[in-house]
Amino acid sequence: MTILVCSFLVLTSPVLPGGAMQYAKLAGRSAPPQGLRVFYVSHSLMWYAPKPIGEMAEAAGIKNHELVGLQSLGASRTIQHWNLPEDRNQAKKALQTGEVDVFIMSPISFPDEGVENFVKLGLEHNPNMRFIVQLSWGGGDIDNQDFPKGAFDNVNKEKTPEQLNSLYERNIQEGEAQADAINKKYGKGQKILALVPSAQAMVALRTKIANNDWPGLTRQGELFVDAVHPSAPMEALNTYLHFAVLYGQSPVGLPMPGMLTKAKRKDWGDNFNRSLQELAWETVTSYPYSLVIKAAEP
Structure with missing residues (x-):
């Protein structure tokens, strides 16, 4: 059985201007994809x-x-990034050069007008470029449709799997709706904007912790350094998600990232790291809006 892995950057033509936009991968293929010029x-x-x-x-x-x-x-x-003064707006300046292959954004709530504005500007200067948007979890355990409301000073992170299942549901749906609209309006039959399922991966990991099914983590609160921000394991998981969506490649087997090694936790070793990698890959390839497709062929 061969596993075919395709990222959203797979286009129909084998070679495109700038040579930067052809990505397909067969598991086990020795040749990795070509590197990308990325702005965040x-x-x-x-x-x-x-x-x-x-x-x-x-x-x-x-x-x-x-x-x-x-x-x-x-x-x-x-x-807010879009509305920065022109002399301070490095994002606009970068897109106007036409020398960005992938532009990556992290809105809070959806829809976000800035996403479409950057897509339109980017395509004006590089019609082959693509876009990635992170679906962020809600700080204070809120759905980001309600941002900035939330009990940020006193957050109960130890939720049941049932509570976790719907925690970020509305904002995820709105993010998917905006992705659909942008792909339809600007994609010319292609899907040019992918979503990183960060909120979904957060829910998946917290659910495993709630079910006592994640060695090295006993409380959901260990994934946070405060009401909002991630600790090293969640930073690593989210980074693996981004790598997988960006390059359409599994992160499984990559070296341990610095954020985990710097934590100096004996129970956050190689097996712990590999489990995060596997969760990231499973989450990405199970989520259609990542535009990374893992299909089994006979």
Whole structure:
């Protein structure tokens, strides 16, 4: 049986201008995909990921991965990045060069007008580029449709699987609706915008902890350093999700990232890391909006 893995960057033509947009992978194929030029506009639930993703790409044998830039604003909607003054707006400047292959955003609630604005601008200068949007979990255990409301000072993180199942449901649905609309409006028959299922992976991991099914973690609260921000295991999991969506490749078997090694927890060793990698890959390949498809062929 052969496992076929295709990312959303697979296009019909074998070679495209700039040589940056052909991605398909057969499991076990020795040749890795070509590196990408990537720009991020981010809040604090994503801005730790770009550098480790570059390290993962290098470890996976992906050459010429380039972090073009990272524009960071705390607790930011994507429209806030769009509305930055022109002289400070590094994201717009990067897109206007036409030298970005993938532009990655992390809105809070959906729809976010800034997402479509950046898509339109990017395509004007590079019609072959693609876009990735993170579906973030809600700080204070709220659905981000309700942001910024929430009991941020006193959050009960130890929820039941039933409570977790619907925790971020409305915002995920709104994110999918915006992805559908953008792909229909700008995709010309292709899907040009993918979603990273960060909220869903958070729910999956917390559910396993609630069911006492994750060695190394006994409380859901261990995934957070405060009411909002992730601790090392969740940072690692989210970074693996991004790597998988960006390159359409499994992170399973990659070296342990720095955020886990720096934690210096004996129970967060190689097996723990591999479990995070496997969860990331399963979450991505089970989620249609990631546009990473794992299909079994006879």
